Amino acid sequence: MHKTTTIEMEADVLAENRKLAADNLRKLRSKGVRSVDVMGSIGSGKTALIVRLAKELKSKGKRVAAIAGDVTGEDDYRIFKGAGIPSINLNTGKECHLDAHLVNEALDELRLEEYDVLFIENVGNLVCPADFPLGTDHRMVVISPTEGDDMINKHPMIFLEAEIAVLNKIDLLPHLDVDVDRLKADYAKIRKGGTLHMTSAKSGAGLPELLRALHLTD
Amino acid sequence: MHKTTTIEMEADVLAENRKLAADNLRKLRSKGVRSVDVMGSIGSGKTALIVRLAKELKSKGKRVAAIAGDVTGEDDYRIFKGAGIPSINLNTGKECHLDAHLVNEALDELRLEEYDVLFIENVGNLVCPADFPLGTDHRMVVISPTEGDDMINKHPMIFLEAEIAVLNKIDLLPHLDVDVDRLKADYAKIRKGGTLHMTSAKSGAGLPELLRALHLTD
Numbered sequence: 001m002h003k004t005t006t007i008e009m010e011a012d013v014l015a016e017n018r019k020l021a022a023d024n025l026r027k028l029r030s031k032g033v034r035s036v037d038v039m040g041s042i043g044s045g046k047t048a049l050i051v052r053l054a055k056e057l058k059s060k061g062k063r064v065a066a067i068a069g070d071v072t073g074e075d076d077y078r079i080f081k082g083a084g085i086p087s088i089n090l091n092t093g094k095e096c097h098l099d100a101h102l103v104n105e106a107l108d109e110l111r112l113e114e115y116d117v118l119f120i121e122n123v124g125n126l127v128c129p130a131d132f133p134l135g136t137d138h139r140m141v142v143i144s145p146t147e148g149d150d151m152i153n154k155h156p157m158i159f160l161e162a163e164i165a166v167l168n169k170i171d172l173l174p175h176l177d178v179d180v181d182r183l184k185a186d187y188a189k190i191r192k193g194g195t196l197h198m199t200s201a202k203s204g205a206g207l208p209e210l211l212r213a214l215h216l217t218d
Numbered sequence: 219m220h221k222t223t224t225i226e227m228e229a230d231v232l233a234e235n236r237k238l239a240a241d242n243l244r245k246l247r248s249k250g251v252r253s254v255d256v257m258g259s260i261g262s263g264k265t266a267l268i269v270r271l272a273k274e275l276k277s278k279g280k281r282v283a284a285i286a287g288d289v290t291g292e293d294d295y296r297i298f299k300g301a302g303i304p305s306i307n308l309n310t311g312k313e314c315h316l317d318a319h320l321v322n323e324a325l326d327e328l329r330l331e332e333y334d335v336l337f338i339e340n341v342g343n344l345v346c347p348a349d350f351p352l353g354t355d356h357r358m359v360v361i362s363p364t365e366g367d368d369m370i371n372k373h374p375m376i377f378l379e380a381e382i383a384v385l386n387k388i389d390l391l392p393h394l395d396v397d398v399d400r401l402k403a404d405y406a407k408i409r410k411g412g413t414l415h416m417t418s419a420k421s422g423a424g425l426p427e428l429l430r431a432l433h434l435t436d
Contacts, residue, residue, distance in 0.1 A: 041260045042344060042372075043365030071345055071375070075368040094375070096314055096345035124372075125343035126260060127289055127314035146364040146387070147261030150293040154260075154342075157289070157312070169364070175393045 020100035024135025031112035040142035042124035048201035096128035140164040149179040152186040238318035242353025249330035258360035260342035266419035314346035358382040367397040370404040
């Protein structure tokens, strides 16, 4: 096992990713597109939340596009298309996260000048995406109360990396035995003074506040 | 970027893992311990399911131990201890899966001759653990209906790797708009003739059938 080589190569890969991420951000900003990297576990409701946020934004005259990232298949991509959101599908093969290189290629396929907002849905897990910024204005992590009230404490890295955190599916709270105060307290401990946003993509609760926190509406 | 080197090194790492996994399985079997690698996303209910299965097994006179795998912290480990299950805590640091090497070290700490069954709870995600067998009799993947009815289709690799799949938290079904038949059909397509087991760690539904499928009870 080549431990030193592995660490050096990992540093190479992360440095290369950061360089490409900076390129992506420059490209997006030069076309006036605000962008959000949407991370979170399977079932946290990332896709539904993006669809609902896009609807709110459209009603305010904003033009929204999306990139759907998954290991394989195009389930989320189809949902975006079905909701009338121009989208690109990215499959990572065996990788558990998008990277700035994949996103760079997708940006070349999108007519960026036609959009105001781009949501990039990352691969569903809370570990791998943390190390690979994609070059977006915001990184947002979406969690669900079904993930248990110890889940923020278990995954500090991604909450440190993402400056916006959302507890989605709050419509399920009455059916679950989850200590929301513990989630809030764990989050506030990791990000001093940070607010855990509360939303329901189903009912629409909390979406206006979230859009303001993302600086996508006034 | 050193693409060829990366692929060669990855092959090295996987081959080394397989070798250690075979050692682990030999060690466990030589002491008469049956073992299960429990995989699944955050919030699928792996910890609660293991606690409940352990309780059922204890009531039949079986001695159960557990290994709790997490990126950081010891939340699950504490839950196992609180439930009276002798346990070892394993933190993977930045790795998104346990590997046979970490488990090998944990096995040296456990007095294997004192147990009949060992549950190893893997790090919570559906991508990374697939490639790293730990050397257990069974690999089981636990999913929750809150993860959406497209989730099996999105993660074929882990369902191919694990010969037991469980839809847990079926007590939540009345509150969710999830097509269980689609999940069952997608699973049967990936593993010809495979049964998606249905359980609730909360109510206890489906646990006797699952224990029989794992050959842990008659």
